[in-house]
Amino acid sequence: MDKKGDRHIAYFTMEIGFDPRVPTYSGGLGVLAGDTLKSCADLKIPLVGVTLLHRNGYFYQKIDEQGNQIEIPVKWSVDDFMVLLPNKISVSIEGRTVWVQAWQYRLRGQTGHEIPMYFLDTDIPDNSEWDRKLTSSLYGGDKWYRLAQEVVLGIGGLRMLESLGHETIRRYHMNEGHSALLTLELLRKFEGEHQEEKVRELCVFTTHTPVPAGHDKFPADFVKRMLGDLPGDGHVMKNNELNMTLLALHFSRYINGVAKKHGEVSREMFPEYPIDSITNGVHSATWVCECMAGLFEKYTPGWKLDPFTLRHAVEIPEEELWQAHQTAKRQLLDYVNRETNAGMDKDIFTIGFARRATPYKRADLLFHDIGRLQDIASKFNRIQVIYAGKAHRNDELGKQLIKEIYQLRDKIPNVSIAYLENYDMDIAKLLVAGVDVWLNTPKRPMEASGTSGMKAAHNGVPHFSTLDGWWIEGHNEGITGWSIGSEDKNVPSNDDRDSADMYKKLEEDILPAYQDKDVWAKIMKNVISFNASFFNTHRMVQQYVLKAYFE
């Protein structure tokens, strides 16, 4: 397996979540990268992964009595998982030489094929104190820190692959713009004629966010101080700044957004570029809970290696599916009660909402009209809502949202609320399988794709969401879940209108359906058959192979 010449694609990502014990991810982007590489391993794609080590992870989230988020560095044992390689390369930052080493992790697929992943690390005694911390903290620090990390990832990553003997790479896949400096390193290698075309021949780029703040930009003078003069200047700097997204767009032969709608939005944002779309997925075998997996083995055998097989989930007997869901729900509620003392009951309808806490995701939309929510809850006995999610350390409004929801616990009669600390892959897996409905309320068109709803779908949990991102493609009213707000995807979101629609659907469609477990189990089967069979990374990776890797 160690024949380096067999590897043709290098996948670059700032974060990756592939094992809950390895905290090198913050959220959706990283978990997607992990799921992608797992499917590449299962499908025997000749690929290698490159990322940073993040010795302190993103952060461990505590929430105090008042609902304030406290961020703690994550401690983990790198050498329990990875092996330090002897190779060292260097990059230049502010004129200093910064040494970079790499840890290797072998991601083994279900078929036995392995994907080598390289975790770059600058914590080497030869480096200055500041430089030694460059690969410590994911999305930590200031602009200097971020750009320095991007130098290590893009330029350092390319040099490391070369040093490791990967000479046959013919596609560099940039998962988001963080690694775009690799294009400059390629430019340097192709000094002379048709330099740009040669770089473009090698690069593909996936953009992940329609939110302008999600695109890294650095002022030109600042970049010059950090990196000196850049090659290919005219195209690299635009409007006197280095924009990582524009850099990646300019040097890529294939560019895509992560859902059909996100492709459209990206084409509007960057009209000079041909932007396609490949809709995201999740790794089926990772996200199906144990009790559901047992049922799938029985009724849709072969699903782990060929998730299309999940189309046959419609054949699962309702009673068995209902019981499997009850088991998942019990496991979740036991955890919630143990952690938060919320006293949740498995016979009560339970809503789940977990994602990064940031204003456009509107975690508080459910509480827009508390009286109305309370009336609905009383009419149907009671409602339980489980929240989780971290706010980025500089996102004050996101932190405010956590606090607001935290303080509503025990305040609304007949509505039990819990906010779980430290949302991570383990908690995500418990939540997406154990709740009855997965709620998502982004302001459109801000949600590029969203993937947690796909994880819920893999466990038969219907989605209740604004029509944005992947849900525009997965939504079939009353069959795979329910929409929130206008069905016309071009109508902008509005809190009053959207929450009114949400309450109406809860009262008239969702809670009545939940009263009849046969009706509910049929919906659950549709969710698996229609959505899990399609919104998985096996299908997604096959599209990348056809459109981006081997085209």
Ligand SMILES: *Cc1c(COP(=O)(O)O)cnc(C)c1O
């Ligand atoms: C899947 C996942 C996400 C992404 O969820 P979205 O619906 O895309 O916001 C974030 N964090 C964790 C821990 C996840 O597992």
